[in-house]
Each structure stands twice: as C-alpha cells, then as structure tokens.
Amino acid sequence: MSLLTLLLLAVLPVAPSVAELTPVADEGFKYYWARSYGALGDDDVLDLALTPEGSIVVVGSIEAADEGCDALVLSIDGGKGDVEWAYTYKFATYQTIYGITSTPDGSLIVVGSYWEPGGPFYTFVMELSSLGGILWKRGYGPGVFEDVVVAQDGSIYVVGATSFFGAGGTDIWVLKLDASGNVVWQNTYGGPADDVGLSIALAQDGGVVVAGYCSAVDLWVLKLSSEDGSVKWAYSLGGDGMDWGMDVAITPDGDVVVVGDTASFGAGSHDVWVLRLDGATGQVEWERAYGGPGWEEAHGLAIDQDGNIYVIGYAESFNLDAWLLKLDGLTGEVIWEKAYGGASWDFGKKVAITADGDLVFVCETYSFGVEPGEAADILVFKVGEEGFICGTLYHDTSATVTTTTSTKEQTPDVGEPSGATSYDLAVSLTDVGDLIQVITLCLIEVDIAPPEVSITSPKDGAIVSGTITVKVDASDNVGVDRVEFYLDGDLLTEDTEPPFEYELDTTTKADGEHTLKAVAYDIEGNHAEDQVSITIDNTAPTISALTHEPSAPVEGEAVTISAKVVDATTGVLGVRLYYRVNGGPWKSLDMSPVGGLWLATIPGQSAGAKVEYYVEAVDLAGNTAVSNVYSYTVSAKPAYGGLETWHIILIGVVIAVIAIILIAVLLKR
Structure with a gap:
C-alpha cells in the first residue's frame, strides 16, 4: 500500500488542537494513525469495542482528582x-472497567469492579447508550468481572472470579444475564486454589468458551452450555512454570484459539503462548510459544475472516514495546510481527479488526502522552492489515517460535451454582471530554477512491473493422497514473498521458465477438475498469448464384436480376445492382431480399441493346464485395407476335383450303 501523505509529528508538552493536526480530507480517503489520550496522572486501558457506527470505544480507568481512580x-x-x-x-x-462489548442494537455493555481502600472488590454491569448514557446498572456482589460477550438474542455472558462463592480460594465465576441484567443462571468453577476467568467467547454451536487459569499456575479453558452453564469439556494445560490464558476467540470454522503467557516453554523467561483447540472436543491442534530472551506476555487476540490470528501483548526482548503478531491460523506460523512504542514502556492490551479489515489496537504507554515517562496514558493505533505506521513508531521483530507440548489434564466437569442476586447501584457520571488531551503521533492519509473510467469509443455492441481508435475517459481525485487496454484479457498496451487512446488493428484479430477492457490506476494503486463488447468483422460478404430472367430478353422486356448474398459474421447491410446500356453511364438499383435471394429489375431496353450488370454487397461492418460483370443482349420482337414467315404462309394455305372446301359444300346444296 502506498501512502499519499505522511505526517510525523513530534510529541508536544501540551496537547495541540485536533484542528491543527487533522487535515480536512475529500471523500475517498481513509486514515491510519497513532494518538495518545489522557489527563494528568495514570490512565489505564483494558479493553476496546468497535461499534456498528464505526466508533472505537476504549475502557479502563483514569486517576481521580482527589483519591483513587474512576472507571x-x-x-x-x-x-x-x-x-x-x-x-x-x-x-x-476505586473502580475500573475490565471488559466491554457492543450489543446488536448498538448499545454498550461494560463490566468491572469497584472497591474501597482495604475492602473487598464488588462487581458491576452497566448498559450504556451509544453516547455513553446509563441505561441500567446492576451489582452482583463480591468479586471481579473481567470480560463480557452478548449473544444475538440479547443474552449477556459475564466471566470473572469470586471468593465469596465456590469451592475455595478464588473460583471462576460465569453468569448469564438477560438483556436487563437479571440473572438467568450463574456458576462457579474451580477447586481449593485460585482459579480466575479472564476471557469469554461465544462458540458457533451455541456454547460458551471461557479461558483463564486454574490453581494459579496452569492455563484453563472450559466450554459450557449456554442453557445452564454445565461443562461440556474443560482442560488445564501447562508445564513446570506458571501458565495463564489471557484471551479466547473462535475461528471461522468453529475452533477455539487461546492466547496467554507461559513460563514453562519458549526462548526466554516468559513467552507468549498460543494454542488452537478443536471446538467440539477441546483437543489441542497446535500450540506454540513466541518470544526472545526476555519477558513477553500476551493480552489479547482477534481472528479475521480468513482465519488469521492477531496477537497483541508486550515484549521486553524488543525494546519494551507493545508487540503485535499476525499468525497463520492453521499452523501458527508467523506471517509478520512488529513492535510499537517509544523510549519507555508500552504495553499492548487488546486488538480488534474493523469491517474493512484494518486493525485497531490499544496500549498502555509510558513513552507518549501528557507526562511521558512519569504516568501512563492510553495509546491507540489504527493500521492496515500489514501493520505499517510511521517508521519511528514501529520496528520489525524476529521472535523465536517454539513448538510446545504441554501437559493436558481434564478438570472436574461440574460447576457449582452461585447464589448472587442482582441489585441496582448508585453511580455518578461525569463528562471528562474536556480533560482528555489528545496527542497525534502519526497521521497517514490514504486514498482509497478508485478512478472513474469509461470507454467512450467504440460503444458497447459496436461492429468494427480495420483500424479503430479506442478512446477512454479517466479521472481521479489524486490523479490517474495509467490506463491499461485489454482485448479478451490480453494486455494490449498502457497509456500514461491523456487523452487515453489506442489504435487497434482489428485485422490481426479473428472475426467474431470480443471484449475490450480499460483499467485505470491512480497513483495509490486503486483501480477501476470499464468494458464493452465489440464484434470484429473484416471479411466481406459472399455473392453467388447471380442470374437474370428471362435469359434472352426481347426489346421492351424487363429483366429481373437475382443473387445469393451471405455474411457469416455480422449480416448483410444492403445489396445494390449496377447496370449500363451500350457502354453508357452506370446506373444503380437497390436490391430487395425475397425468399433467400436479393432481387432487382432492370427496365426493358430496345432491340440490340447490350446490358452489362454487376452486384455490390455491404455488410454491417462496412466490408464490401463486388461480383463479376455480366451482360445480355436484347433481341427484336418477332413479327405478329413473333411468328416466322413460313409459319404465316402455312397458315394462309390452310385458311385458303378451308375456304375452298366450304364454298364447294355450299354450291352442292
């Protein structure tokens, strides 16, 4: 992808106005960018959601003006x-939002926890309008809510952890809520040690998949029934070290992908760990660790419609930066990997894929923002599917990829019902839009509008012959780079300067129907095309069976000329008869089609006249055929209607004999 405009802006001590940094673009452009958002103090980001209207909604916490932090x-x-x-x-x-999702009708569901210093954590769920207003808010008792997902029917599934219910320690806590936040069912899952659910996803078969950790040391993934929370399958996976599942997603074909951290496998002390499981059985299809010599961790993933996996996290081995990897979903092989950040720590938290295939990911940054190096701010990137952004903000990395073999154990398949009840919460809402300072680190303007292109000559359906001029009109908002001319898919030539034309010698092509296409490219590589159907005909009609009737005309007798005319490609446009008398000037008559022949009549001529004639035929492409010249001579009319002299004498003798006989008969009477 080529870039039209690249603006790399220095980080300023105070936030510049958006109007100064964001140029007004014409329709047909899109933007890739990196911007930080924050106020004084620490601002943490934990999740993001993309709305149907195209907004990016990030959640977390912001340092309060007096004490604590606000969601x-x-x-x-x-x-x-x-x-x-x-x-x-x-x-x-203190309060923070850990998870967010958008609903089918465009509202937002957020989950999190609140607490007082030294006190227990309490859970909450809120539904917000697309403008941030509170539609409802509910509490569910002690615990932490980490993630949320909404089904098409409006059901809400929440995952987190609680020590108030369950088998002991901290247990995974999963709740199904109706669209108003009322509990449909709730279960805890775990044993006597600490078990925490960190992510939740909806399976294609209607189940619910949860990822987290069990006994504080192993990655744990469970598939539950959406009807009652019963366990369909549950497995812990890990090694000798501490291994956690941080996020889970479903592939287009229904498999389960879990990303997390592993201290048991890999190249360094702590690596990113990615596992693909069969969605129906939970069996491991592949598992790999990614990292360098230092400490790497994963926090989020997204899967595109082609099944590619994007993993976001942090890489100590690669400049303490946010780390984004694109993996082949079938094998786990790295397609590309990049680190994003500056001089200090930058932690990648979550990644999402837009409707048109771009990537949005959020980071906690100490490199940029209002107080670089001193307080955390929110850093948001929007990049294309290859991950490119302004050169100083990213660099390619080269991780060591390790195929891992974890120990997999089936865990108890019975969840314990929990007894939480929902209740309304008192909450204060504050508009902090004016407090958020936005600093643009990179803004890339990319032209995405294709040129407009039209073949103006020949027209669609045209019949052509000989050499023709193909004419194309092409225009673009940033300029046409070239126009390519094709016939039946074969490139003929390209033209880089208007007028965009090409002289096509059709005599080198076969007669018949062909497709003429023009493809216009702009300087960004966007392209559009137009095509027309043409019929090439360079073969003249054939003229045969040329005759005249009567074959021996006499003076004054009209003569009909007939000819058979055929054109195999486009058809006969017209046939004309030319004739002359006694070498005089040529005259012409239009011939008419009758019964498969073309006919015209030459007027009668005087005796002794010599009439010459020929036929000219034209097809729809303008090809012309001319017959040979033929002739006939007009005879004189015979006397008395054409009887010979001896005929007349014989008739006279017969009449005389008859007369004598009649007289003799009469005299005898």
Missing part, C-alpha cells in the same frame, strides 16, 4: 481518532 469509557471516531465523548463512572473510591 473510564472513551469513544473515539474510527476515521481519524477524534474524541467523540468521554465519561467517568463512580461507585466508590
């Missing part, structure tokens, strides 16, 4: 990254 929801325009709205939500001294 933050920040909505960003998906086009250029401008802030649409930002609100904090306060239940207690």
